[in-house]
Each structure stands twice: as structure tokens, then as C-alpha cells.
Amino acid sequence: MSGAPLLQMALRVEQDIFVVRQRGREVAAAVGLEHQDQVRIATALSEVARDLLRGVGGADVFFVVVDSADGRRHLRVDLTPVAPLPGGRYEPESGAVARLVDTLGVVTDEGATVVRMSRRVPLAAEALSPERLAQLRAQLGQSAPGTAEEELATQNLQLIAALDEVRSQRDELARLNEELEQTNRGVLALYHQLTDELEETNRGVVALYAELDEKSAQLRTASESKTRFLANVSHELRAPVTAIIGLARLLADSASDPLTAEQERQVGLIRSSASDLLTLVNELLDLAKAESGRIEPNWAEVDLRAVFGQLRGTLRALRIGTEVELVVEEPPTPATVRTDEVLLAQVLRNLLHNGLKFTTAGEVRLRARRQDAGWELLVSDTGPGIPTEFQDRVFEEFYQVPGPSRVGGTGLGLPYARRLVNLLGGTLRLTSEPGRGSTFTVSLLADGT
Numbered sequence: 445m446s447g448a449p450l451l452q453m454a455l456r457v458e459q460d461i462f463v464v465r466q467r468g469r470e471v472a473a474a475v476g477l478e479h480q481d482q483v484r485i486a487t488a489l490s491e492v493a494r495d496l497l498r499g500v501g502g503a504d505v506f507f508v509v510v511d512s513a514d515g516r517r518h519l520r521v522d523l524t525p526v527a528p529l530p531g532g533r534y535e536p537e538s539g540a541v542a543r544l545v546d547t548l549g550v551v552t553d554e555g556a557t558v559v560r561m562s563r564r565v566p567l568a569a570e571a572l573s574p575e576r577l578a579q580l581r582a583q584l585g586q587s588a589p590g591t592a593e594e595e596l597a598t599q600n601l602q603l604i605a606a607l608d609e610v611r612s613q614r615d616e617l618a619r620l621n622e623e624l625e626q627t628n629r630g631v632l633a634l635y636h637q638l639t640d641e642l643e644e645t646n647r648g649v650v651a652l653y654a655e656l657d658e659k660s661a662q663l664r665t666a667s668e669s670k671t672r673f674l675a676n677v678s679h680e681l682r683a684p685v686t687a688i689i690g691l692a693r694l695l696a697d698s699a700s701d702p703l704t705a706e707q708e709r710q711v712g713l714i715r716s717s718a719s720d721l722l723t724l725v726n727e728l729l730d731l732a733k734a735e736s737g738r739i740e741p742n743w744a745e746v747d748l749r750a751v752f753g754q755l756r757g758t759l760r761a762l763r764i765g766t767e768v769e770l771v772v773e774e775p776p777t778p779a780t781v782r783t784d785e786v787l788l789a790q791v792l793r794n795l796l797h798n799g800l801k802f803t804t805a806g807e808v809r810l811r812a813r814r815q816d817a818g819w820e821l822l823v824s825d826t827g828p829g830i831p832t833e834f835q836d837r838v839f840e841e842f843y844q845v846p847g848p849s850r851v852g853g854t855g856l857g858l859p860y861a862r863r864l865v866n867l868l869g870g871t872l873r874l875t876s877e878p879g880r881g882s883t884f885t886v887s888l889l890a891d892g893t
């Protein structure tokens with residue numbers, strides 16, 4: 445909407461600047477601009493009026509209310525210069541003037557060059573209906589402009605108010621700055637504290653790691669010494685123990701001098717103790733070898749059916765006359781796996797032996813099943829089972845589950861079996877339910893890696 449001007453006036457002499465300023469404020473108030481905005485637009489207007497009066501000798505001033513395309517309402521002031529602007533352009537003397545209004549610039553309106561400024565009116569459209577605008581037009585037309593002195597006094601008052609405002613804003617700014625500085629100091633202190641704490645923690649962690657490294661080096665050395673000791677001792681023990689067994693056998697031989705019944709019993713005791721000792725020594729030697737990494741698997745494509753068949757044969761011979769059934773299932777074909785046949789057979793024999801040793805009724809079963817990229821070989825029994833709290837410990841050296849089901853042995857079989865399976869790139873796991881039985885699972889990758 446761009447109706448008839450609310451007010452129009454001529455700017456020709458110095459005094460008109462005051463009048464333009466005063467009327468500008470009146471119009472601004474009439475259309476609902478706030479006090480501060482009234483002062484702003486009046487000030488901008490008087491600055492532009494002064495420039496035009498001095499530059500081109502005056503202008504005609506029109507106050508109009510317009511609606512822009514986005515539905516917003518503006519108070520617009522057009523100043524049509526009485527003579528052409530130099531170069532057709534206008535730059536306010538003071539650059540700050542443009543900031544007092546929303547727009548300020550030179551436009552061409554119906555062939556005429558006009559200096560135009562505008563400020564948004566916050567009022568709702570209804571508040572400035574065409575009737576109301578007509579009313580305002582009539583009022584403004586009637587009211588007589590005041591004198592230059594009056595306008596000067598008003599201007600002074602406005603200046604004082606503006607200065608007050610500036611001062612209170614400056615105070616507020618100073619207060620905010622002070623607050624900001626305090627906050628900054630606080631943040632900085634906190635930051636330093638955190639950095640210090642972090643550094644200290646880091647130092648602690650570094651020290652801890654160093655200690656850990658040292659401890660694990662010590663542990664490695666200790667473990668190596670233990671392995672070396674076990675290997676040496678068991679190796680050294682093997683010859684004398686074998687000699688004791690041989691000698692005891694000689695003593696008990698029917699070709700030797702006859703022994704009394706008591707002597708015979710004692711020689712028998714010597715022989716069986718020496719045999720136990722030899723088993724222990726051999727197992728220790730095996731374990732020490734596996735631990736020191738001196739066992740080098742002999743990798744080959746191994747047919748599980750052959751391994752199973754061989755175990756079936758050798759173990760069946762041991763089982764004659766017992767209650768427990770040994771079942772070796774036929775593996776599903778094709779059943780090849782890349783591994784060391786001797787070591788794998790040793791592990792399975794060991795597990796089957798355990799099953800047969802601890803199971804008094806039911807069965808011991810060996811079976812194979814494909815699992816993702818490999819094989820699972822399961823040795824299960826219907827024996828006493830192993831309580832959960834001991835299921836990890838049975839893989840420790842010399843550990844035997846306490847209780848009535850102890851049947852002799854050294855406690856070295858499972859740790860050795862696990863070492864061998866690891867050497868073959870696999871894992872050995874145990875699941876067991878006391879009273880129902882145990883299952884040892886050897887998992888191997890088909891290609892051995």
C-alpha cells in the first residue's frame with residue numbers, strides 16, 4: 445500500500461531543518477514508532493535535510509506509510525531534491541546516519557531522483573487502517589509546527605536521554621566485562637588444575653607401565669628358568685629311574701635268587717613307584733618341551749578318519765572287560781585338516797584316557813563336526829564331571845580336582861594337551877556338569893592357520 449502522503453513539506457531555509465525534524469518525530473509517533481525510534485528517524489531526517497539544503501538548496505519532503513511485499517509496514521520519508529544531486533548520488537555527511545534507519549539511499553521514482561529512508565512500523569495492520577491514516581493526515585495538516593527554539597529544547601532533552609542510555613549501557617558493558625574476566629580466570633584456573641592432574645596421572649601411568657614391563661620381563665625369565673629346570677631335572681632323572689625299574693625287574697626275575705614273599709612285595713612296590721615316577725618325569729619333559737617352543741609341528745593334510753580309526757583300535761585294546769563303552773564316531777567327509785597328525789592324536793588320546801579313567805558307567809565318545817572355517821573334535825563322557833570353580837584350574841600344572849573321584853595321575857595331562865592344541869593353532873575348551881559328565885572340545889581351523 446502506498447497511499448497519499450501523511451504529510452508533505454518544503455525544505456528551503458535553515459529553519460526548515462528544525463521543522464522537518466520536529467514533524468518527522470510527530471509523524472513517527474503518530475504511526476506508532478517507539479520513542480527511541482522517533483528520535484532516530486527525526487535525527488536521520490534532520491541530518492539528510494541539512495545535507496540537501498547545503499548541497500542542492502533544498503528538497504520537498506513526503507511522509508508516507510507503505511506496505512512492503514513481505515506484508516511489513518514501513519514509515520517512508522522521501523526527500524525530492526530541488527536541483528539534481530551531484531553525480532546523481534547522495535552520501536550522508538555522517539556515515540552513522542544510515543544506521544539510524546532501516547534503509548537509506550537514492551532511488552528513482554517516476555523519473556525523479558529521490559533520497560528515501562524508511563523504518564519498520566511494529567504496529568498491526570488494523571491499527572493503521574486507511575481511515576486511521578486519513579485521520580492522521582488531517583491532524584498533522586492542522587497542527588502548526590513549533591519554533592526552532594522549542595525544537596532545540598526538545599532535541600536537548602532527547603540528547604540527555606540518549607546520553608543517559610549510553611552511560612547505563614556502558615556501565616552494563618563494564619559489569620559484563622568484569623563478569624567475563626572473572627569467569628575466564630575461573631576457567632583458566634580449572635584448566636590449569638586439570639592439566640596438572642592429567643600430567644600427574646600420566647606420569648603415574650607411565651611409571652606403572654614401566655613397572656609392568658619390568659615385572660613381565662622378570663616373569664618371562666622366571667618361566668624360562670622353570671622350564672629349563674624342569675627339562676634338565678626330568679632329563680637327568682630319566683636314566684636313574686629307568687635303571688631302578690630294570691634292576692627291580694631283575695631282582696624279581698625267576699632266574700635270579702629266589703626272594704622271600706616280603707622281599708617280593710617290597711620289590712614290587714619299588715617297581716610300581718619307579719614306574720609312576722617315570723611317567724611323571726616323561727610328562728614333565730613333554731610339557732617343558734612344549735613350553736620352551738621346541739616342538740615344531742609337522743604340518744600336513746591329515747585325514748581325521750585315519751586318526752579316529754587309529755585311536756579306536758589302540759584304545760579298544762585297553763578297554764576289554766570294562767563297563768564303560770568307548771564310541772568313536774566316523775567323521776563326516778571330506779574330513780581333512782591341516783595339522784600335525786602325531787600331536788593331534790596325542791591330544792585326543794590324552795582326553796580319551798582321562799574320560800575312561802574318570803568314568804565308571806556309561807560311555808566315552810569321540811566325534812568330529814564341521815564348524816565355520818574349521819573343525820570341532822569333541823571328547824565327551826558320562827563321568828563325574830568337573831565343578832565350575834575347577835574348570836579353569838584343571839588346565840594348570842599339577843592341579844587335580846579334590847574329592848573322592850581322584851584316580852591317580854600327575855595333573856600334567858590337560859596343561860600339556862592345551863599347549864599342544866595352541867601349537868596347532870587351535871583352542872581346547874571344557875564344558876562340564878557335575879554328576880552328568882564332561883566335554884572337552886578341540887577347535888581347529890581347517891587350514892591350520
Ligand code: ADP
Pocket residue numbers: 798799802825827828829830838843844845846852853854855856857858859882
Ligand atoms: P591327571 O589326569 O593326570 O590327574 P590331567 O591334567 O589330565 O591330570 O587332569 C587334571 C584333573 O582334571 C584330573 O586330576 C581330574 O581331577 C580332572 N579331570 C580331567 N579329565 C576329567 C574327566 N574327563 N572327568 C572328570 N574329571 C577330569
